[in-house]
Amino acid sequence: MYQAEGIQIQNLPAQDLGCWYCETFDAHLFASHEFDTNVHLNCIQTALAKDPEDPEAQIFKREFSEIM
Ligand SMILES: [Zn+2]
Numbered sequence: 001m002y003q004a005e006g007i008q009i010q011n012l013p014a015q016d017l018g019c020w021y022c023e024t025f026d027a028h029l030f031a032s033h034e035f036d037t038n039v040h041l042n043c044i045q046t047a048l049a050k051d052p053e054d055p056e057a058q059i060f061k062r063e064f065s066e067i068m
Pocket of ligand 1: 019022040043
């Protein structure tokens with residue numbers, strides 16, 4: 001399961017360390033297995049607020065539905 005600390009970066013390549021949306025790397029990232037990248041939950045929510053039909057954000061939302 002996803003850790004509350006939000007860090008599961010051990011198995012990801014270096015070029016994928018930043019957030020999918022804002023490209024920032026920090027302690028608030030969650031690892032997405034759907035996209036093999038890291039992402040901020042609040043960036044997903046921001047994307048959904050801008051466009052509720054955003055297909056990538058929808059997939060992130062589904063993947064992280066238990067913690068969002
Ligand atoms: Zn972000």
